[in-house]
Amino acid sequence: MAYPQLVMYEEEAKQISAILDKLVKDSNAKAVFLVDKDGQLISQSGETENFDSTSLASLTAGNIAATGGLAKLIGEKEFSIIFHEGEKDNIHISIVGQRVILVVIFDNRSSLGLVRLRVRKASDELAVIFDKLAEKSTKAASSESPFAEITDEDIDKLFNI
Amino acid sequence: MSFINYSAREINCKIVYYGCGLCGKTTNLQYIYEKTNPESKGKMISLATETERTLFFDFLPLSLGEIKGFKTRFHLYTVPGQIFYDASRKLILKGVDGIVFVVDSQAERMDANIESFENMKENLHEHGYDIEQIPYVIQYNKRDLPSAVPVEEIRRILNPQGVPDFEAIAPKGIGVFETLKAIIKLVLIELKKGAR
Numbered sequence A: 001m002a003y004p005q006l007v008m009y010e011e012e013a014k015q016i017s018a019i020l021d022k023l024v025k026d027s028n029a030k031a032v033f034l035v036d037k038d039g040q041l042i043s044q045s046g047e048t049e050n051f052d053s054t055s056l057a058s059l060t061a062g063n064i065a066a067t068g069g070l071a072k073l074i075g076e077k078e079f080s081i082i083f084h085e086g087e088k089d090n091i092h093i094s095i096v097g098q099r100v101i102l103v104v105i106f107d108n109r110s111s112l113g114l115v116r117l118r119v120r121k122a123s124d125e126l127a128v129i130f131d132k133l134a135e136k137s138t139k140a141a142s143s144e145s146p147f148a149e150i151t152d153e154d155i156d157k158l159f160n161i
Numbered sequence B: 001m002s003f004i005n006y007s008a009r010e011i012n013c014k015i016v017y018y019g020c021g022l023c024g025k026t027t028n029l030q031y032i033y034e035k036t037n038p039e040s041k042g043k044m045i046s047l048a049t050e051t052e053r054t055l056f057f058d059f060l061p062l063s064l065g066e067i068k069g070f071k072t073r074f075h076l077y078t079v080p081g082q083i084f085y086d087a088s089r090k091l092i093l094k095g096v097d098g099i100v101f102v103v104d105s106q107a108e109r110m111d112a113n114i115e116s117f118e119n120m121k122e123n124l125h126e127h128g129y130d131i132e133q134i135p136y137v138i139q140y141n142k143r144d145l146p147s148a149v150p151v152e153e154i155r156r157i158l159n160p161q162g163v164p165d166f167e168a169i170a171p172k173g174i175g176v177f178e179t180l181k182a183i184i185k186l187v188l189i190e191l192k193k194g195a196r
């Protein structure tokens, strides 16, 4: 595989959760989501039940990918922040440590300035964790992987859809 | 790139349907969406033109059963087949774990199929992947149309490697789930290899 696999462990998941919870509070946001660049949801916090998080993750990644394509086209490395303003709700999307995407949804109880400020702080903290995760997953003793012993039967059982 | 979440006990994989314009990629996803239990699927998203041609991608999240106590989730995407959307196609291939290459069986589309296959190899290459290393299956779609080329002939051109291949009539669902199961199986086997 050309890319190292993203792996999430209990310890880091908890730390990430705590950072997102704090970000929601400090920025007065409705909800925040952390998404990997391939569109998979990593973590979320806030009033997330009001949003279809799977769709949100996929569209955000598409949005970042398309914007990144545009950036290259005009000779930029990437646009690290995207902001969409709605009538009621706004969405602030930023790239953390070139690896993951942080999405903040907020309304007029907050402001772009506040969100920016808090996102910057949270991003720094998240970047550290993802560096650690990357290191951990390359080192990860593959022997502990639960998938080393998948049988044909396991796979067949999946298909009761 | 599959994503293993030990914390949520979940494994996520990305599968992309690739192929020339109008070969039936979106139709495959629509059929899967229609026939899947509500609890196994999320919303299907289609970013399409007004004439229902895929503009950026279709997206369908599926959650299947568990393997070794891990929930399995598969994110199905289609690329836009029209030639001039190449930049978008490339973006969608990023992080792919498995590919379904959909072939339009009609004689008049053979050149388009070959061109699309070559284009897929190039785009994979630009992401640092090699077609030899990525799990993929081939679907010969539109078998119901009068100008459909015999499978043997298409196989000789597009599947000399002998990867798993399936005949299909996507709007009727023929071959659709067989194809999906085959690619999921290959992706999981690859995961197992990676785990060694």
Ligand SMILES: Nc1nc2c(ncn2[C@@H]2O[C@H](COP(=O)(O)OP(=O)(O)OP(=O)(O)O)[C@@H](O)[C@H]2O)c(=O)[nH]1
Pocket (backbone or CB within 6 Å): B019, B020, B021, B022, B023, B024, B025, B026, B027, B028, B052, B053, B054, B055, B078, B079, B080, B081, B082, B141, B142, B143, B144, B145, B168, B169, B170, B171
């Ligand atoms: N007769 C017949 N028609 C098919 C078959 N599969 C797809 N079609 C039709 O072909 C047309 C194009 O199908 P789509 O699924 O939209 O094609 P696509 O590959 O997504 O095309 P792009 O989005 O442009 O890349 C639709 O009208 C489908 O109903 C098939 O097996 N037989």
Ligand SMILES: [Mg+2]
Pocket (backbone or CB within 6 Å): B025, B026, B027, B053, B054, B078, B079, B080, B081
């Ligand atoms: Mg389509």
